[in-house]
Every structure is written in C-alpha cells, then in structure tokens.
Amino acid sequence: MTGICDGRVVIVTGAGRGLGRAHALAYAAEGARVVVNDLGVGLDGAPGPDSPAARVVEEIRAAGGEAVAHGGDIATREGAESLIATALDAFGRLDTLVNNAGFLRDRMLVNLDEDDWDAVMRVHLKGHFLPLQQAAVYWRAEAKAGRTPEARVVNTSSGAGLLGSVGQGNYSAAKAGIVGLTLVAAAEMGRYGVQVNAIAPAARTRMTERTFAETMAAPAPGSGFDAMAPENVSPLVVWLGSAASAGVTGRVFEAEGGRITVMEGWRAGPSADKRARWTPSEAGDTALKLLAQAEPPQPVYGAR
Template identity: 65%
Template sequence: MGICAGRVVIVTGAGRGIGREHALEFARQGARVVVNDLGTGPGGEGGSGAPALEVVAEIEALGGQAVANCDDVSDWGGAARLVKTAVSAYGRLDVLVNNAGFLRDRMLVSMTEQDWDDVVRVHLKGHFLPLRHAAAYWRESAKAGERVTGRVINTSSGAGLLGSVGQANYSAAKAGIAALTQVAAAELGRYGVTVNAIAPAARTRMTEEVFAATMARPESGFDPMDPANIAPLVVWLGSEGSGHVTGRVFEVEGGSIALATGWRHGERAERDGRWDPADVGDAVDGLLAAAPSPEPVYGA
C-alpha cells in the first residue's frame, strides 16, 4: 500500500535524475503519478517525450499507474494543462513536486542576458506557474466543501541558501524559490495545503562533474550521491502524515536530512531619531562583532 496510497502526484522534470527517483518512489508508495518532462538537454536545448514515457513504462512495470506530460512548466498554458492532466486522468490532484530545471553557469561578468532570463524562467517561473494552477484547483475544492490535503514540495538548492560562485542566475532563482515557498505556505494553509522545499545534493546530469569523484562507501556499498537518496523525504512530505510541516526548507543528501533555518532578525543598534552617517560605521562594526560569521559561498 505505502504511505501515499491512492494519492495523485505531479512531478516536474521527472524524466531523469532526482525527478525520476521521486516519481518511482511515489509509485512504490502507492501514488498515481503524472510524469512531466520536456526531455531537453542539460542546458535546456532540444526536447523529446522519450524520457517521460520511459519513466511511465518503469512505473507500470512496477505495477503502478502513471501518465506522461510534456508541457513546458514555465508557460502559463502549459502549467495549466499539466494540472488538468492529473485531474482528467485520475480525478484529483494531491501533490505537486516542482523539480524541473537546467543550468547555464557563467561567472557574473561573462553571463549574458539570455543566460539569466532562461534559468530564472525555468526554475523560478517554472515553480510559480504549476503552483499557481494547483493552488487554484485546491482553493476551489476547499470552497466546494471537499477535504483537501494538498502538498507542494519545491526544489531550492544550497546555491540558493548560501550562493555559489559561477551560478548567479541559478542561485538567485533558487533563493527566490525558498522565499516563494514561505509565502505560499502562509497563504495556502487555509485551504489544507502545505508547502515545503528541499535543497538536495546528488549526482545528476547537472552535477555529474562536481560529484564525479564521490564514490560508494566501500564498507557498505552505499552511494551518498545517488539521486534515489533524495526521494524518501520528498515522498514523506507528499503524504497525509506530513500535514504539520509547512514553510520549511530541508537540506538533504545521502543519509542526511537537515533543517535550514534561513534569515532571522539579528542584533540591533538603535537610537532616538535619525542616524548621523558618521556614526553608522561604529554601529555596524558592533553588529558584526556580535553576530555569527556567515556561511561561505560555495566555491569561494
């Protein structure tokens, strides 16, 4: 039966890598899955329906139910059709896993406008649009008196939490996804929907060069960079049992799950009235001395 038995799940970018493992594990846990993937290359080039269809075939071979969808999640109409695919195929939608994305890595001084626009469009807009259409579906369901246990799991990144040299576009988009997660959690709770995010680390097409030297641990055979390691947390967050968790970001890799705490109000310097610019430096130095050192940017 599994912890998601009977639930209907959309996974974007599910044709390969982390998304594929999400889709397969949801199916193992009893969910019916909409496998969304454009089938593009690592930099967003080309396109093919083959990856999505292959994952559907894998799920059916497991005895599960799945349908393919090849709509562009960064297109308003495409995202709307994606949600309609789930409802048309299975009569409902319970879980949205936003995972689709690609990379256009450049140092900031070499990054083109197109590099910036494409990555922000696919990652950040490609999260907003499916979330927007799923939220509208759940709001109408709640208003109609239906019991809603909607779950959204977004995909941020360590680059979005801490920054990453050579990935200004990707880091900005992933930071935006973390903030979007918090806002959506606050707004959609009234309808029975939780919204959380993960910041995963695993070996995929986008990270294979970074993690190429990371091998399985010889004593156990466990591969800490296997993308399958990410799915258990995501599947649990998609279950009804996770209803008390919302607005959170989890770092996950290998056998590790960590709760990221993000920005918080810190030390404060105050005076009665407006600051004199000449006095601001001493005040800032005092705040810095009292505050913890920031985590370093990846690659710095």
C-alpha cells in the same frame, strides 16, 4: 501497490531523469498515481531527441503502479494548465505537486549573458510559480466546495540558493527566489488545506556531476551506500508529499545522503536602536560592533 501515499495523485516535474525520476518512482512505490512531467531537454534547456517521461512511466507500470506522461513546457501558462488537467483527466484529482524541473547555464557574473539569466529564471522560478498557481486554483475551488484537501507542494531549492555558489549567479538567484515563493505560498494557501515546503537536495545528477565532480564521488568499493545517489533524497520528498506530514509547512530541508537538516533562514540577530537618525560614521561604527556580535555567514560554495 500500497504505502504512505496510497491513493494520492502526485505530479513530479522534470521527472524524466535524476532527482525527478527518483521521486516519481518512490511515490509510485508508496502507492501514488503519478503524472511524470519532462520536456526532454538537455542540460542547457535545448530540446532532446527522446521522451524520458514515457520511459519512467513504463518503469512505474512495469512495477505494478499507475502513471501517465506529460511533455508540456510547465514554464508557460498553457503547459502548467495542461499539467494540472492531465492529473484530473487521468486520475480525477490532485493531491501533491513536486516542482523539480530545471537546468544550468553556469557563467561567472562578468560573462553571464542576459539570455542565460532569463532562461534559468524562466525554468526554475517561473517553472515553479505557474504549476503552483494552477494547482492552487484547483485546491481553492475544492476547499470552497466543502472538499478541503490534504494537499502538499514540495519545491526544489538548492544550497546555492541558501548560501550562493560561485559561477552560478543566475541559478543561485532563482533558487533563492524559490525559497521566498515557498514561504509566501505556505502562508497564503494554508486556509485551503495546502502545505508548502522546500528541499535543498545534494545528489549526483546530470546537473551536478560536472559542478561537483570532485566532491560527489562514487561510493567506495564494498561500502554498500552511495551517499550521492538521488534516491537518497526521495524518502523525505515522499513524506512531505503525504498526509503523514500534517502540520509541516513553510519549512526548508536540506537532504544529502543519509542526512536531513532543517535549514534556518534569515532571522533578527544583534540590533541597536538610537531612536534618532544616525550619521554615516555612527552607522558604520554601530554596524561593526553588531557584526562582531553576530554569527559569521556560511561560506559561498566555490569561494576560496
């Protein structure tokens, strides 16, 4: 199989179902050799009864591609280390890391248990950090040995991380943290030949089918295009993970259906400088004047 990722070795975490599965299959279709990671857990993070990663590997092999499964917990150092080792042992290199694994434990803030906060932070934020760190160790060593890679990392944020989402305080905070991690990693790792970007996807998956049941409807009969299919997000992810994306790093893209949007984050807006300390009343009056000049914020998902 040849294509835009011909010869590249790609890791996709949380690749047993949904977006991760779609990404893994799309990379394989473009010639990549794929490490399919999935712990096989339910929506709440509890262990599942089967091995979805192995099923995806079989799909890739049946189509003529190369893939291996990894069932470790990438939110632990041991699991992250074994993830990178699996790629190196099976294929001798690593070119692209797609951090995608995650689950939901939605609650309104007043009802959000500490355990639910910690669990979501662990799988989303720590589950991005540890594989990213272990991959970076490998790529830095390659660069120092004179073999500077054309390495790519694609992290998975969310509209909830960019705008917030009612009932998802833990998820929104974790996904916002992933954006911050992406920006820092892009700045730190560029010297080693590594580009780091993030996507904020919208698609119909196990995680979203209940949350967005009303808006993420199935395609109309005869329309021919399912705007909420996870496969719609994968082409951008594949391009970002390929050598063809040279020069693109530290950016966040929203992908939904047939639309790709470059997301523009925090930047300085209206400002005032007294060059001395404000009184509280002066600070308040000035803040109100500046707010009147500023662009209004985008609404939080689910807010009324």
